[in-house]
Amino acid sequence: MFEEFLGRYPYFMTVILLAIGLYGMVAKRNLLKKAIGMSIFQSAIFLFFIQGGAKWGATVPVIDPQRGMDPAQYMNPLPHVLILTAIVVSVATTGVSLALLLTIYQRYRTLDEKQVLEEARRKA
């Protein structure tokens, strides 16, 4: 049981982070907290990819004459490169979401979803 957990703990950690992020996005009423939940959710997926490229006792993927051509001796760089791109995407997403929050705050002076709706009804 415990052995199994040790062998797979990155997966468990990913699932816990995913759950925290999902909770933030769905259950929180404050819009900024939703955005934070979104960031946690995305980070969980990044970590999942990165651990998939990791290997015990392997080195950076540049041919080392002492280690030879055995692929088991080198890490898989592809997931890391993918995640580099995905991080750029997530930075852009966070940027857009913060810009939207700024507009919402300037219009309604609050970031609480319920209060925004009340404020909008009052104005209309």
Add this chain to the structure above:
Amino acid sequence: MNQLPLLLPVSFLLFSVISVLAGIWRRDLGYLAALVGAAAGVPLAIWGLFRVLSQGTVRYHLGGWPPPFGIEYVLDPLAAFMASIIAAIGLLVLVYARRSIDHEVPEKAPLLYPVALLLLAGLTGIVVTGDLFNLFVFLEIASLSAYALLASGRGLAPLAAFRYLILGTMAGSFYLLGVGFIYFSTGSLNMADVAERMPPLYESRVLLAAAVLMVLGLGLKMALFPLHPWLPDAYTYAPSAVTGLIAPLMTKVAGYVLIRLFLDVFGPSYLRDTVPVIAAIGWLAAGGIVVGSVMAIAQRDFRRMLAYSSVSQVAYVALGLGLGNPVGLIGALLHILNHAFMKGCLFLVAGGVRYRVGVWDLPHFAGLGRHMPWTMAAFTVAALGMIGIPPTAGFFSKWYLVQGGIAAGNWAFVAIILASSLLTAVYFFRVLERVYTSPLSPEVATSRGSDPPPGMLGPILILAGGVLVLGIINSIIVTQVLEKVASSLSGS
């Protein structure tokens, strides 16, 4: 011309940048650059379609790396078909946008055009890429531009866009997680390569998780019932031209990705025969068709009614996929094309009414038939298309869907398609009756003018004409393009 698949998204991207720079210098030049970019896309896409049909699929390897290692762009009949729709709708809406945007949100105009081109770049990129991860990047480019465009409206638009952003990002992340599962189990990201490596893994639970996560993510993006609640708000508060661009394209392209995954990545034998993912999509779609139509009947705001109608119509696409046979798939693809024209026309009509009358409430549509004759004639054609009355295009896609339902022996789906046509008739005839039989409401009667200016009326009429023309030439489209796409299904 091997670079053909690459040219579409890249030219949109290039003109998007030019449009920003030109817009800083002279506001009008920014619009002009965007218009040139969109106009360049149409001949490229249509030429691509003809070339693909006559000479077969065009492949381009980015940076000269051969496929399993490098990113591959593929222009096959399905991709060329989708790219032509995207480019055509993009150009028509951009022509329309100038007057409409200047009327509704003039202060935001210089930045909306480059973002609109960015959206087109993202959508065409999704369509031509042959790489699962590259598809994710384009999906997010398109989604981010859509959030920005939708947020440019007044009132609650930013909140609606923010909710869409949260759900859309969740959807993108689910898709990415699915890509991760596929990569770690097959070791490849190239669609064709993944498809070859997959059959030995059909028993694997990792693959099942990947399929479920990807369908969940794309279901959110295409507003498949019950994942649709973000859509009505987002479409209601945005400027009319923006909705006119996003409503016909965004959800359909997500539907395209589902179809692509079904045909070319997981393979029909997995999603249809091994695990019942496709059947589940079909039943969700059947629910969405009914719920969307019923909710549309309950709306008082014209655009909100159209938004719920979109939920119902995009479900037709999912239902055609859910049938899992070639005829159903042809119906789904034909409906992507028809619905892009019909819903584009309807949302542009909504913008035209906003331009002259100032509001979107249904009571204000009373008597507009005489006040804005051409606009309402276009509205009538598009509405009849939505209901599915021959010879409009809408009839033929429903015809194929019904035939597909009969071929699959699924009488429940056949009944739902027919019943939903009646519900659609209810909410459109309710408007049509007001438009043509009621007297003009007093505050509208005093407003001057009739139809919107030619820059707006032109695209509306072209789209309405398209609804009729597509209906008449539908057999050519089906035999020349769609049967080639669907033929891969019949063999298995």
